[in-house]
Amino acid sequence: MQETTVTSWDQGWAPLYDAADTMRMMQDYLDFYAGLVTPGTASLLDLGCGTGSVTVAVAEAMRAHHPDAPALGIDLAPAMIDIAAARDGSIGWAVGDICDPPVTDRYDLVICCFHTLQLLPDDAALGQALAAARRAMAPGARLAFDIYQPNLDFLKMAAAGGLEPGRIVRRFPDRTGRELIVREEAVCDPDTLTYSGTWFLHDAETDARLPVDPMVQTLRQIYPEDLARHMAATGLAMVERYGDLDGSNFTPDSKRQVVICAPA
Ligand SMILES: C[S@@+](CC[C@H](N)C(=O)[O-])C[C@H]1O[C@@H](n2cnc3c(N)ncnc32)[C@H](O)[C@@H]1O
Structure with missing residues (x-):
């Protein structure tokens, strides 16, 4: 048997993603990201959306205020996008790289969940992804993401x-x-x-x-000081930071860096 190696979640692994996702407190994720929606949030972009579980929860919270508000999820893996599309056909889903996402509109809320930024291959790609996220932000928009703090x-x-x-x-x-x-x-x-x-x-x-x-x-490991440098270079200002999706304080020992930013 000729064996190939799949990089990241695609092909045979994509249908297993949700069932295998046993190590995070999913409800904390859904509550945290859906909790970012305000009455003014009328468009959503999810970068690295995977199978779309967080996208859908946030879109539903947003559509409680704006029933027809557009939402778009982007992921590199076609098999993940297929699953997301089957989950909710009212959301736009697109295969694409978050370093150069197929996005022309501007969004009130941009999210990138569950350490997706750490999957990028190098610092240049991280800078490109943050710059692309920044470009996709409407005036007054927020960008939220979570990555692990290096343990x-x-x-x-x-x-x-x-x-x-x-x-x-x-x-x-x-x-x-x-x-x-x-x-x-x-x-x-x-x-x-x-x-x-x-x-x-x-x-x-x-x-x-x-x-x-x-x-x-x-x-890859992204240290708080490196993140701050990347954000400054991209024109992003950190407005809130937590140590986990439960909203706990950020400390040097926190498990995660959960960051909300705004255009600087
Ligand atoms: C850990 S999963 C997180 C998925 C989703 N955000 C969630 O919370 O369940 C990371 C996702 O990022 C996608 N991904 C990795 N690198 C990417 C890139 N450069 N552009 C777009 N998506 C990417 C993977 O295909 C995978 O679906």
Whole structure:
């Protein structure tokens, strides 16, 4: 069997995304992003929308005020966009790169959820994505995103080879109720602490590997000071920052950097 490696969520993995998404407090995500909607929010852009669960929740909150308000979700993975489109046909969905998104309109609320900015390959791409998000903002608009705060203890341990090869990182049922597990082979660059995990899908009961191409997800680290530099270069001002989607205070030990910004 010729095996290819899928980069990020696409093809065989996309239909598993929602079921495998067991590690975040989804309700906190939905509440946080939907909570950004104000009576003045009349258009929504979701960059890296995935299967659209957050997009739909925010669009519904917005449409309580403006029933016909436009919403658009953009993702690089066609298979994720297909699932999003099946979830809600009233929203516009488009395949595209958030570094150069297929967007001509301006939006009152622009979001980029669940560490999507860390999936970009380098600093230049991060700068391009923030600049594109900035261009897509209407006057008075806000941009909100969340990324992980670098967990140096974990990352240094991973870089030193401290993670068990093939460790189980997800366990979830498929549509038929069959229990699946994801085993991960991880590499962490000792200099940059960029974390690259390759996922393999297994049957939980037999541990047999299933015929889904492995998927590699590479997460760059974005430190608060680097983020501030990128935002300043892009003409974005941070107006609020939290340590997680529950709205907890941001501290140096917070799990996440949850940022709301406005044009500077
Ligand atoms: C971790 S998922 C988050 C999806 C969604 N925002 C959510 O909260 O469920 C990251 C998503 O970003 C997409 N993605 C990665 N790089 C991208 C890029 N350069 N442009 C557009 N989408 C991208 C992936 O295909 C994937 O659907």
